[in-house]
Amino acid sequence: MLRVLCLLRPWRPLRARGCASDSAAGGSEIQVRTLAGPDQGITEILMNRPRARNALGNVFVSELLETLAQLREDRQVRVLLFRSGVKGVFCAGADLKEREQMSEAEVGVFVQRLRGLMNDIASSAIMGLIETTRGLLPGAGGTQRLPRCLGVALAKELIFTGRRLSGTEAHALGLVNHAVAQNEEGDAAYHRARALAQEILPQVDIASGMAIEGMCYAQNIPTRDRLEGMAAFREKRPPTFVGE
Numbered sequence: 352m353l354r355v356l357c358l359l360r361p362w363r364p365l366r367a368r369g370c371a372s373d374s375a376a377g378g379s380e381i382q383v384r385t386l387a388g389p390d391q392g393i394t395e396i397l398m399n400r401p402r403a404r405n406a407l408g409n410v411f412v413s414e415l416l417e418t419l420a421q422l423r424e425d426r427q428v429r430v431l432l433f434r435s436g437v438k439g440v441f442c443a444g445a446d447l448k449e450r451e452q453m454s455e456a457e458v459g460v461f462v463q464r465l466r467g468l469m470n471d472i473a474s475s476a477i478m479g480l481i482e483t484t485r486g487l488l489p490g491a492g493g494t495q496r497l498p499r500c501l502g503v504a505l506a507k508e509l510i511f512t513g514r515r516l517s518g519t520e521a522h523a524l525g526l527v528n529h530a531v532a533q534n535e536e537g538d539a540a541y542h543r544a545r546a547l548a549q550e551i552l553p554q555v556d557i558a559s560g561m562a563i564e565g566m567c568y569a570q571n572i573p574t575r576d577r578l579e580g581m582a583a584f585r586e587k588r589p590p591t592f593v594g595e
Contacts (some may be wrong), residue, residue, distance in 0.1 A: 381414040382436075383422070392429035392563050393548045394422060399436035409461065410470055419471050426558075430548040445491075465491045487531035500526060 374390050382397040396418060398405045405411070409562060422428050435441045442470045445465075489497075489510060498506040501524060508514075518540075522530035529547075531539045575595045583590035 360403070379414055380411045381418050384417060385427075389550065390549060392427065392543075392552050394425075394428045395432045395434055396422075397434055397436045398442060401437045403446055403448075404440045404443035405437050406449075407448035407465060408444045408449045408470075410448070412461070412464060415470075416464065416468055419468075427561060430546050430551050432544055434544070438537055493573060523589055 378399075380398070380400040382399055384395045384397065385391075385480070396415075398411075398415075400406065400411055402406070403411075422431065450461070453461065453467040465488075494510065497510065500506075503508070505524070509516075516526070518527065518530040521527045529543055531543045533539050534542075540543065576590075577590045579592060580590050
């Protein structure tokens, strides 16, 4: 049974500088909420661009990149949870209406920024499939990540056909870790994700992890193999390790 969280802090924007939003309420398209009480350490990112079904437009991407940059510096954030403020939609993929108005140079710059974003949230394979259904090739890394997840043959089939997958099908293929039956409120996936975040939360915190890494690296400093590895790199040759 999922426990009920009673201590919730309000959603707040971490607005990207110089960007104007087109979200429904005229506020930020990306909002943040930190959970409190027993769930302190879990932070939620709310994607809130209902008129475009959370499509990845310029403002949306700018706000999300800046939000991630700010949260990366917050040592209190241990688990990050993405959720949608648009009922029935997580993210519709690329904003093709906006992209159609861009020059070729602007498209190139935007896609490069999008690739950086996808590296952070590791979801470009799904976005690539959505783009393919509209007659486009994946442009934000989907052609590279999908074969690594599913193998080349199946990745080609999905990209070339632009096939839409249900949650159950994506789970069976290994594209997602969990698939859950929808509830009356329409937030079953969120509750499963939050339960997973609660399971992750008590594990090793970043400070303890860094301390363990430091102790392990200290053991490596006096070894002959460490010196051999650096020498091999400098001399552009394969290293010869001896286990000492």
